[in-house]
Amino acid sequence: MVDAVRKVNAKGEKALDMGTGTGIVARELAERFEEVWAVDVNPEVLRGTLEWPGNVNVLVSDLFENVKTNLKFDLITFNPPYLPEPYEEDRELNCGDGEVLEKFLAGAGGRLTENGKVLLLLSSLTPELGLEGWRKRGVVGLKLDFEELFVLELTRRGP
Numbered sequence: 001m002v003d004a005v006r007k008v009n010a011k012g013e014k015a016l017d018m019g020t021g022t023g024i025v026a027r028e029l030a031e032r033f034e035e036v037w038a039v040d041v042n043p044e045v046l047r048g049t050l051e052w053p054g055n056v057n058v059l060v061s062d063l064f065e066n067v068k069t070n071l072k073f074d075l076i077t078f079n080p081p082y083l084p085e086p087y088e089e090d091r092e093l094n095c096g097d098g099e100v101l102e103k104f105l106a107g108a109g110g111r112l113t114e115n116g117k118v119l120l121l122l123s124s125l126t127p128e129l130g131l132e133g134w135r136k137r138g139v140v141g142l143k144l145d146f147e148e149l150f151v152l153e154l155t156r157r158g159p
């Protein structure tokens with residue numbers, strides 16, 4: 001995901017890193033955006049992180065639940081739980097039937113600025129996603145032994 005952020009040369013006013021975990025992606029965004037929101041549902045992973053850059057706002061939230069509705073972002077990144085159950089039991093990586101991803105996409109559309117985009121990391125093992133309403137473009141890919149990881153850039157289709 002960090003490679004993808006660099007490749008699209010993302011920069012702007014506001015960015016949000018969903019499922020920030022240790023904050024590796026949020027740190028890259030902090031160098032490129034004026035304000036960054038680092039969001040995770042698990043307060044433990046946020047507490048484990050050492051120091052956040054001064055322009056990062058850290059928030060515990062189940063997806064967009066606690067993100068103020070008046071905030072709009074130029075970029076939203078998500079390295080989500082993307083593996084179905086047979087591969088992963090841990091909540092950090094287990095996306096069930098893809099409902100976290102579907103819910104994320106349903107919420108993300110309304111949180112973007114006019115030319116805002118989403119960078120979403122997926123795997124060849126991720127259950128198929130409904131991407132109606134989005135234009136997609138592959139940004140980076142990585143072949144591993146048992147799966148292929150790739151980052152999609154998503155922009156909203158017009159009305």
Ligand SMILES: C[S@@+](CC[C@H](N)C(=O)[O-])C[C@H]1O[C@@H](n2cnc3c(N)ncnc32)[C@H](O)[C@@H]1O
Nearest residue numbers: 019020021040041042061062063079080081092
């Ligand atoms: C694959 S890890 C990614 C961690 C980090 N962003 C990275 O790239 O290394 C997925 C993260 O998503 C978080 N997560 C899972 N479900 C979530 C939800 N409903 N809302 C927000 N974060 C969630 C997990 O706690 C975990 O930190």
